[in-house]
Amino acid sequence: MLGILKSRDSSFMSSSPTEASSERFQTAQPVLDYESVLAWIQESAETPAGQRCLAATKPWDGRAQVEARRRRGKEAKAACKAQQEPPAVRCRDLQAMIQAAGKRVLDGLELVAVGDVLECFASLRAWARRHPQYRSLSECAAAIPDFEELRSGLRNTVDSRGKVLDEADPELARLRRERRKQESLRERRLEELADRWHKRGLLRQRRPVHRGERLLLAVRSTHQGRAQGVVHDRSQSGDTVFMEPGPLVALSNAIADCRLREQQKVHEILRIWSQALWGRREDLFTGESRLGELDAAVATARWSQAVDAVYPEIEDRENAGFEIRQGRHPLLQKQLGREQVVPLTLHLGQAFELLVVTGPNTGGKTVVLKTVGLLALMACAGLPISAEEGSAFSWLDGVEADIGDAQSLENNLSTFSGHLHNILGILDRLTPGTLVLLDELGTGTDPEEGAALGQAVLETLQSRGALVLATTHLGALKLYSTQVARAENASMEFDPRSLAPKFRLLVGVPGASHALEVAERMGLESEILAKARSLSRSDQRTESLLADISRVRREAEIMRERARQDEAEVRETARRIEASKDQAEAERLLRRHEAEAAYRQLQAELEQVFQQEGQRLAGRLAPRERQDLLALLEDARRRLQGHELGRRWQAFLSGIRKNDWVYVPKYKEKLKVLKFDKKRQRVKLRHGHMELELSVHEISWLQPPSADV
Known part of the structure; x- marks a missing residue:
């Protein structure tokens, strides 16, 4: 596969950007x-x-x-x-x-x-x-x-039923007047003849009968010889003949001729208007x-x-990317209702350009791909997207997708060959700034070879400047995203107790297939489960390592963010105290804030080292050696917590009780404690009418200046 990928580098920028962009978008639209x-x-x-x-x-x-x-x-x-x-x-x-x-x-x-x-x-x-x-x-x-001229002219030419008006042409008006005059004369004469013939007993009925444009009288067939005229029809029984009286034949012919000339004039008027419109x-x-x-x-x-769609911001920036806030697939929303669709919040292109999504089947991974891809297409078409305000996209150079394998059946290819065929097409068309969506990368073949192939594809896409969102079941690909720069893991939330997916994307949390948990809940025999677990220990070690790396990464990110907030607080506190000219209070508060900020910065830096070294070494260590490494890291944490600032921090945490009030810097206010989970280091707080669950690293042991609360 690497050879195939390299051989395609020569054609990388061969196509016209405009044509290439159009083709790249078109290939993704149907799927x-x-x-x-x-x-x-x-x-x-x-x-x-x-x-x-x-x-x-x-x-x-x-x-x-x-x-x-x-x-x-x-x-x-x-x-x-x-x-x-x-x-x-x-x-x-x-x-x-x-x-x-x-x-x-x-x-x-x-x-x-x-x-x-x-x-x-x-x-x-x-x-x-x-x-x-x-x-x-x-x-x-x-x-x-x-x-205006055409509009008023048409209004004076035809009525609402499409009849050409007399006002359309003087000659047409004259012909119609003449026809109506002759028709009126014919009706009077016919009335006179009908009255006379009726008195003579010739008629079956007195009322005239229409046959086409002719007016006829119903004459008894036994008296046909006593009536002068032209027979146009007979009744089915033969008892009645429908006769046009002789004195009216010439008049009817004149009316028919007048009507023909009228029709010719109407056709001429319509022809003139048709030509005018064509002109x-x-x-x-x-x-x-x-x-x-x-x-x-x-x-x-x-x-x-x-x-409830919004227009996302379209940003001009050097690196491609997007941020979706509370996005929903519109067709899924149409089918299920807005409240039944779990919203998606995701960014790509800021901290990372590659996101590998894992989790169980039917957990929503493909829906994530389709939602991101569809919203990207709509944003790049200038359409609103089913998301919340604050969503944003850069000008993407294309959207490519390999999702599903219907094309494999159509082309008589295996699932693996079908995916590979699509991926090769994507690589042929790829330019920097393209969003690439890959579903079940590396599947359909031997897992080890599939993982190697998938890793080669991801490396190539990253090297060419693509934004990549991929789903997989392969543990090696989950691990890969922790070992390269600007890559991240994500998973679909799953409840192993209820065996139900929650369809919520958790960025930074690698997922598992949960096959054994599901099997156990469904009552699979314990002997079979034990055998399966013994055979999957390698995968379990990978999952454990991913979990460790993910935990350290999340803790480090929280520490770094808290350090940035502390630094901002120190500057803001200095500004406020300087304005009040209270130098003693300024020095006291600054020392306390600087101490806390320094402590948190030290924690953040240490966690960053844990993350980098853990990533670098974990993949090369045996299980026992890895445990030794983790023990060493935990010892370093304990030493840090044994420092005076660490003891103060631990004392602060130990004193937290339900209904206490703690200061949350990012909200710049005190919030009421509803629950404190010491084991998970999480605290549940009341914020207005909402309940929030935060890490303890997001609260402060210091009381804020009075202006903050």
């Missing part, structure tokens, strides 16, 4: 359900133009276009909230009708539909004049060409394009309100 979300948003669109605009919304189809889409979307959201959104009515597809006008004559109903769109154009232009505060939307609406097709297409953008913005705003 990440991007089109399904677009289809959902399209349901809120009022016009075919808006639906087309949304369907054509692609990630990274030009930065200027994406930024313009974001501006319109944000303004549409504000306008909808204020009930001032741009008006868009349901109408037919203008583009299809104008294209048809270039090939044939449009009928009256099609002209009515065109007129409806032109009315919508006029309403949007008027809206733009009334609402200049929505700058991007009003500029878009104002860019619709002026069709302004470019302006009409421009108007419909602007209509589509406005309708798409409003549809997106309505969707955003329905799912």
Whole structure:
């Protein structure tokens, strides 16, 4: 595999950036359900133009276009909230009708539909004049060409049912007057004839009968010879013939001729209008394009309100990355309801660019990948994402995904070959700043070889500047992420008692498959479990080492953060005391704060050494030697705690009781103690109406200055 990876370095930057970005986004869209979300948003669109605009919304189809889409979307959201959104009515597809006008004559109903769109154009232009505060939307609406002449002309040409009006043409009005005059004359004469024939007993019924455009009388067949006229039809029984009286034939022919000339004139009017619309097709297409953008913005705003979505910040920075706060997969939210979806909070590209996620099957690992990938695609397309304010993305260069193995079946490949085929394609297209999502990396083959292969892939992706989010069951890959810079482990929370996944991502905590715990809870025989545990001791040692490293890493990070907070507190305290000119109090408080800060800084530095040396040595030590190393580290901790400051700290912790009040620097206030778990070194506190659980390293033994509380 390493040879294959190296052989692909030569083609690394061969493709055009624009073309490559487009292709990289397109390959990920189907597997990440991007089109399904677009289809959902399209349901809120009022016009075919808006639906087309949304369907054509692609990630990274030009930065200027994406930024313009974001501006319109944000303004549409504000306008909808204020009930001032741009008006868009349901109408037919203008583009299809104008294209048809270039090939044939449009009928009256099609002209009515065109007129409806032109009315919508006029309403949007008027809206733009009334609402200049929505700058991007009003500029878009104002860019619709002026069709007032066409609009008023159509309004005077056809009525709402598509009938061409008399006002459309003087000749048409004359022909219709002539026809109506002749029809009125025919009706009077027919009434006279019907009255006479009825009195003579010739008619089966007195009321005239229509056959096409002809008016006929129902004559008894036995009296047919006594009536003068043209027979047009007979009854099924043969007892009645339907006859046009002879004196009316010439008049009916004249009416038919007049109607034919009228139809020809209507066709001519429709043809002229069709040609006029075709002649302004470019302006009409421009108007419909602007209509589509406005309708798409409003549809997106309505969707955003329905799912409680926000527009993430798009940041310009040298290194690619993102931060998702309380993100949810929108389709999962649609299916289950917002409250049933466990939110995801995750950042990548700040402290680390590689995150390896582990945990049991059905624990939600793939959902994490799909959620991150989908939200990234939506953010890069200028769409809102189902997350909370504060979420942010850099301008990613692409999104690549190898998730699932449906493609393996389609291409007659094994699961392993299918994954490898996808990964090779990703490496061919890869550029720095690409987000790569890999599901079950290294599976489908021998675990040892799969782990080696997976590690080679991760190394290559990192070396090329990619952001990588990978899931795996392989312990070696879990360990790998603790041994390289800017990499981190994560796991899906799992409750071994209930055998239920909690679907919550825990960053910095390596996970296990929990297969043996699940089997034990389900009643697997103890002999089989004992045998399984004896066979999996190597994996257990790996899990134990990962847990140790993770614990030391978390403790070190807490210590470092607390030291930074203490340093800031010292500066703030100095500023306040200096302002009060109380030098004695300043010196006393500064000494105490500096002492605590120095103690915590020492702890943080020691934990950092534990972390670095533990990582470097743990993978090369035998179990007994590793235990000796851990014992040495614990002895160093005890010595530090035996220092005067350490004793004061331990005394402070020993004195914590329920209902005590302790100072929490990051909230700059005292909080009430609800519970103190000495074994876990965790304290549960009341903060307003919420309960918080913090590490003891996040509270202070010092009382704050009075201004802080």
